[in-house]
Amino acid sequence: MTEAAKSSFPLRALLLCIAAWLLPTSGHLFLGKRFRALGFAVVLLAAFAIGLELEGNLYRPVPGQPLSYLATLGAMGVGAPYLVARYATGYEGRPEAPGFEYGTVFLLSAGLMNLLLVLDVWDIANGRRDEE
Amino acid sequence: MSHLALMTVYALLVGAFFALLWRRGRKEQLRLFLQIFGGMMIGAILLGWLMYFFPTGPAAPIP
Numbered sequence: 001m002t003e004a005a006k007s008s009f010p011l012r013a014l015l016l017c018i019a020a021w022l023l024p025t026s027g028h029l030f031l032g033k034r035f036r037a038l039g040f041a042v043v044l045l046a047a048f049a050i051g052l053e054l055e056g057n058l059y060r061p062v063p064g065q066p067l068s069y070l071a072t073l074g075a076m077g078v079g080a081p082y083l084v085a086r087y088a089t090g091y092e093g094r095p096e097a098p099g100f101e102y103g104t105v106f107l108l109s110a111g112l113m114n115l116l117l118v119l120d121v122w123d124i125a126n127g128r129r130d131e132e
Numbered sequence: 133m134s135h136l137a138l139m140t141v142y143a144l145l146v147g148a149f150f151a152l153l154w155r156r157g158r159k160e161q162l163r164l165f166l167q168i169f170g171g172m173m174i175g176a177i178l179l180g181w182l183m184y185f186f187p188t189g190p191a192a193p194i195p
Contacts, residue, residue: 043145050141094188102138109142113149120153 004076005127013125020121024114027121030092040117047082047110056103058086077111153195 020027024044028037051058059071076082085091096102123129133141153164 036152039148043149043152047190054138056146099133099138102135106142109146116153 008031009083010122010126014121016121017118020118021077021114022116024079024081026119027117031121031124033060033124040113042111044078044114044117046108047113051060051103051106051108051110052085054099054103055097056105057095058082058091058101060086060102063064071108074108074115075111077113077115078107082111105110109130119126124126139176140173143169143176146172 014025016030019030025037025041028034028040054120059068059075061072062068093103097103147169149162149163150168155161155164
């Protein structure tokens with residue numbers, strides 16, 4: 001870790017993480033990792049789009065079902081796409097759709113993958129990760 | 133899309149994601165991608181064949 005990274009309050013890293021959560025891969029883009037940002041964007045958006053196409057479940061909290069809260073947190077990890085799909089378009093998924101279960105896995109995976117990217121942005125911004 | 137096609141797409145996406153996240157350098161990334169992709173595909177097909185030996189239950193009701 002560099003001296004500058006050790007001594008300063010990680011406000012920049014925090015802002016980058018918020019950006020990375022809200023707009024998937026934007027954290028890597030701001031950090032100058034353009035190639036990786038592009039690769040992550042393709043993977044995340046493809047997973048999310050396939051999940052929507054298969055009409056999978058975009059998790060939301062269900063009273064009396066504690067696991068639904070965890071699943072919602074995971075699905076919300078994808079940031080803006082979740083918010084747009086849920087609140088702007090009113091997307092819910094269709095349980096009787098043939099690809100419902102698969103679609104749910106794709107949507108949840110997209111959220112969890114973006115949460116890993118947020119952690120990666122935090123590590124890179126704080127100099128905790130070896131970069132080429 | 134068939135189950136196999138969806139599984140293949142999923143394994144491709146997960147393999148690409150972790151190769152980009154965990155490795156630096158094209159060769160290492162490609163190697164990890166192939167390991168994850170191959171592991172998921174071969175593992176799923178092997179599990180599928182192992183489940184062949186388990187007795188099947190009653191047919192699911194048609195909604």
